[in-house]
Amino acid sequence: MGTAFCTPLLDRGHEVRLVGTHLDGAYIDMLRATGIHPGLEYPLPPGATFHQIEEVPNALDGAQMLVIGVSSAGISWAARTLAGLVPPGLPLILITKGIEWRGTTFELLPDLLVEGIPETVRPTLHPVAVTGPCVAGELIRRRETCVIFSGRSPSAVRTWRDAASTPYYHVWASADLAACQASAALKNAFAVAVGFASGVVAPSAGEKSGSSELQGVGAHNYESAVFAESIVEMAQLVELVGGAPSAVVGLAGAGDLLVTTHARSIRLGRLLGLGRSLDEALTEMAGVTLEGVATIGAFANAFRTLDASGRTQPEDFPLMRHLIAVANGEPVRVPFNRFFGGTSADVALATGSR
């Protein structure tokens, strides 16, 4: 994603210095040699130089803006690495998304990053974050993309919007950093639940037995009901984190969850739906970044505290709580009747003709 984000910046005429983390050495070598990231298979426009992690100080020397594109797990590493190198007032944007539970409150990743910067510089930084549906392989190909830049400083948000908007990269501005970060983190978790459908239905659809009798009939009803409850719970959980729930009616919620149904979290959900444990599924998907698992863990920790204090009730958020239960080893058995406020009538069959 960091590489793809260079395309609108380069198209806007910026000079870009792309620095890999200590895990990206081979990618940087390849970008230097061919100009192409092997995961994207498409060239960057001219104007970028590529740097190994050791060159961070040189790359930052004289830089007028800084983009952070590490995974959410790497945010404290990024903070440590950049700590002494960020000059006061440097415009900062994070492609990295997420929230953490810190015992009594949620913390947003942009705040965690800035926390690691020395006190003398910290107050001059106004981090901005990118949210919304954005597949890297499409962005680098300049396929139309709509995103939100959010941050508490409107002028910082405008600076980035003015720097990165292109006719194919449409940018909206938001001051609701909490809503944007929370929904970005939540969509990765709920995408796992949306993925349950194809796994749960696969055996009855004859997939395991090799029968093709039911071929072409999926579990889109199941999937869509889970998607709908996901949006409902995203709104409630965004509010819990301190954002405006209405943010989920748009790019940050519905749009971002839809795009994620084409991504790797869905595959994790499918494996869980097929009956794998989380450990087994993660082993099968080794090497794939799965941000949703961290989000599920953050809410597991948060509910423990919030339930105890009465701020949340055990009957709230049935889908997120089911994700937590599945992560802890329970089989997938989506509690549909508890969805949408739990008003569905659960009626026993009057006949045995099942």
Added chain:
Amino acid sequence: MGTAFCTPLLDRGHEVRLVGTHLDGAYIDMLRATGIHPGLEYPLPPGATFHQIEEVPNALDGAQMLVIGVSSAGISWAARTLAGLVPPGLPLILITKGIEWRGTTFELLPDLLVEGIPETVRPTLHPVAVTGPCVAGELIRRRETCVIFSGRSPSAVRTWRDAASTPYYHVWASADLAACQASAALKNAFAVAVGFASGVVAPSAGEKSGSSELQGVGAHNYESAVFAESIVEMAQLVELVGGAPSAVVGLAGAGDLLVTTHARSIRLGRLLGLGRSLDEALTEMAGVTLEGVATIGAFANAFRTLDASGRTQPEDFPLMRHLIAVANGEPVRVPFNRFFGGTSADVALATGSR
């Protein structure tokens, strides 16, 4: 869908008399011979009898409930056919969804149906309607499905919920008939727009030239942005029709639009995105029921009146207005910058490296 809806009713122990329209003669013959609808390829449970249209009076004789499952275009035909046959107080549910513009106001299909029933009976009828994601082939296979039954009479809604709920067919109740009918109609229209993406991107993805260079990279950013704006406009248009906009955060909006992205409206959108005119696309899809086209037409008519009176503004609903323009022959060119309140900055590229 009418056939699939029999499954929960039969599983609840009801005797079901399934009557085809004058267009369904061959299906009824086949159901009689094999118990299987050729579009569903799955047997109904025992307990159903199958009837040609001429047998409507016999089928209704002594019936305790009535399900209407015609297409929206057939609703006045259904009203005429049933006019003299519906006894006072007969519980009535419509699988048929939609709204029409009647010059000055929107009319909901359940109301149009009841309008056709003689005055002596009309006040005793309290129609209920089904909304929410429901693919027929999945329902008949008893794959988990969540829907909303809505109607202005809470007891009528409860009657149907109690009659049709099963452990796989989860039913929520709503008194907001307008919101449920409007969003059910709107999702078919907006699904056409969601379908534009794959058509628009196909030529650049090498599909026409046969190149597979970009295989696997789609237009999910485009699609997701259109999906997100669809949910936003659905909320606003539901309100215009007289329903609560919050209904779209759930089964009726987000859930139903998601399931529809797996249906035929998407194919229509794709053809339009590829550059076909509406007539050409409809010819290619001859024989397929496309409810979305009627909804687009209803809003085209409505905006003409509502814009003139100032109740709506020409800059409102950019995606629905683009659907209307495309239906009238304009090429697909989604106005992304007018989405989400139109606050995206449209910035010219500083370089020519496109």
